Amino acid sequence: MRILATIAIAMTVAWHAKAEPPLAEWAREGQQRVVKIYGAGGLAGLEAYQSGILVSPDGHVATSWSYVLDVEPIVLLDDGRRFESTIVGFEPALELAVLKIDATDLPYFPIEEDLEAQWGDPILAISNLFNIATGKEPASVMQGTIAAVSDLDARRGTFKTPYRGKVMILDLIANNPGAAGGAVIDSEGRLIGMLGKELRDSATGVWLNYSIPAKELRGTIGDIIAGRTTSAPPSAEAMLPRDQSHNPKTLGLVMLPDVLETTPAYIDEVVLDSPAAKADLRPDDLILLVGGKRVDGQRTLRNLLRMIDRRDDVELTIQRDTEILPLVLRP
């Protein structure tokens, strides 16, 4: 049955494929709602420009929170008009800032509430990447697909964004210098995301092409425009002071001497009557995960334990020979 359905869909596509239609209609509308932002930078290879999205008819511009905004930025509209802007609010946890320019009756993107973007959906990314567009030249339009919708890999210390929500991974090279703050729109021309800053994926080490979903930003943009103050959501992963957090010792673990850059988290000894002993941890067990997060070596293990209050339980996943065991250590 499912195969039949697939074939039916594939045939629909095959029929339409003769005439893959142009995207011009949405592209032009999108360009009119994307602005060029110029601010601080220009030194040490940092670009002094990025992109932004008009989110109200009265000149509110959503953009990426970055060093470019260290000075009051200049905003250039699609029609070439140039404005000085003020920063009306920002939310570092979402990598978001909202600017205001003194203009009215502007074309803008409403941010719809129930827009569910899925992997496989086609998109257009519109931004002033590489500052190609100047003056009244419109922003650049690129096409692609949402490759995946996923959480960002949250390994601490290696990832240079505080954002921890869902992201849309794109299958085009969208996140280039100046693209941050640009718009990602769906095949009906609706805003579904904002391009993020250039980042390397901490897990694979390669450049990431991603956008933050519009619905994650919607509430905060609304609050900032309405003048309501927002506070950053408490970060779940703050390091605790050493005397308040867990470490291998508090759990009764003696690890293999940490001599390599990434010494695997093998247990060397288990202290009698410790939480580790009670959970039946044994020498030569390899710790794979702490609280669901991958442990690539002993340094990561120590860092992950630093985020757990000494009074709280610790969830471990370990490997013993070929067995994978989930365990809970109770202090």
Next chain:
Amino acid sequence: MKLIPFIPPRIDWLTSISLVLLLSTAASAQPGGDSPSLAYRAAMAKAVRAAAKQVLPSVVTIEIIGASGQKTGEVEQDAPTSGVIVDQDGYILASSIVVRRPAASMLVILPDGSRHAAKVISKDTHRDLVLLKIDAKTELVPLELSSEVAMTVGQTTVAVGRYGDGSSPMVSRGVLSATGRLDGIAIQTDARVAPSFYGGPLVDLYGNVLGILIPAVSKGGAEDSTSWYDSGIAFAIPSNVIASKLDRLKTGEDIRKGLIGIVSKSRDPYQDETTIAAVRVRSPAEAAGILAGDEVMEVAGQPVRRQLDIRQALGSFDAGEKVQLKLRRDGNPIDVEVTLAETIPPLQPQRFGIIAREEIGAAEKDPNRVIVDVVIPDSPASDLVQTGDVITKLGKADVNDIETLRRLALSTAPDVTVTLTIERDGNDQKIDVTPQSIAGDVPSDVPTSWKRTEEDDQTEWVTQKIQLPDSANDAAFLAPKAGDEEQTQLQLGLMIMLLNPGQDSPAEVLEKWSVSARESGVVICAIAPEDAKRWLPKEMEIVAKFATAVLKKAAIDPAAVSITTPGALAAGKAGAADSMALAVAVSQSSTFFGVAVSAETRPPAMRLSENSPSAALQLLIPIKSEDELPGWAAAVEKAGYPIVRGGEIQESTLLQWTRLLQAI
């Protein structure tokens, strides 16, 4: 990969719009309306998801825990990648990236989120695939690897993988770019393949598996096999090939590329020439009875015209597989079956001690003649062969050019007597000669005719600066003054000398060599690094270009070209130039036939390719006995490079050895 702002035109999105539909699109293309545009895109998105969902139950994430060693390239050594379940028993196929570095553990995350420890069962190093096994109690959904999948270049393809902490499905759409890539082992797609996709399936819009994605670049295309991620050039091993190899992999048997052991006559792989110059000792070709002089007509039923055709036709065969070859011998076609091997014993290059020249045939149809010019004293040929002899055969193989004779000699088995057929004073004669290994002590004597004293040699040698258009290296060469006719009949040698960073200028260094160079008949070119502190990898090619440029300035035999350093001399010390010289010699092996460096040289970080009789390189180091061999020498010998022991190397030793590189 970061790309410059360049958006490749996508043919399927922008062109091929039929007129009728174009009109209807224009009529109804109002934003928000039910335009065909919307319907098309929605249908395509659904089709891509449906195709991916066909295979996603079989797509897993492979996690590497506690990987050790340095990363090469951009991709982290423990990057999570994808894999596919291939049967109910827990066999999982992944790409070779999961075994690039030793790791404490390898985990497979099934689509239900459960983690399982994986064991490596076997590797297909020829195709960059690895077979893993897990013990899962849950029901597994194996991927259907069909032995017959229709593939048309240009058809839509979807790369499928999993990404991130939650193993979210990930897709990328493209078209099939080509088949038969990477010497016939892979298909190619323009879907953007990020490292997370490696090991995942490439499917068509119906969800049929076309292949499994691997990290790969074309031969010499980039330093690391992952360098082309996200570039629009990605490779997959076709599913029918995997289907046919899977049983063999499940038995735990590794699969490797199959080697044959023929040495081609042509040095240019694109030339219309498929004659075999020599057959490697104890190789599959020898076992199958292939002889030097045979001409290859067909490989596995495919007609071949060039050396490159042969390489490509053999490219997809594994060690242990049989290949049918059609050859032409003495004008008659013959068929042979060769069982390819995993390895061929390393080359142990041999020589007789002859320096020959080639004489073009009298009439246009006559073959060239190889005439003995000089016989090296105390060599295997010294009492048997005379100046003026014409060599017509070595064993059964006809000889009518020097390069063929050289390749035949180099590939001869050590300590085995062979028959040379020569023409002397108009009569054919057969001479039995036992060749000598090039490895061993450096020859101590040079031919009498090469010995020149100041009295009988009136030629003037001068030092000149030399510059290349694209380099800023300071370089100078010492050679006979241009236009001196007396030298042209002598086959001079060429020694490229790399200087250490911050040393004297090339012209100053050459001053010390002016007498010995002239006495030994060896042109010297000294090159300083562009940077005052180090030699850079990009200079490897530049050094070879200097050699090519100097070759044109004097009557140098192109086979008597060496690369040396001040560290190779008895009083010398190892430096940056020594590592560089080794790297240049190995990577530019068609230019250099000898390399002399200090025994304390730090070996350069590069892959050592096998020494081949078509561009054989020898290594001279200042040691007296085998006990003094440096640690890295074993790997060098294993790759078939003969090591010549120079003892206390003097300037004259280095120069004579250089000139003698041309000896066969």
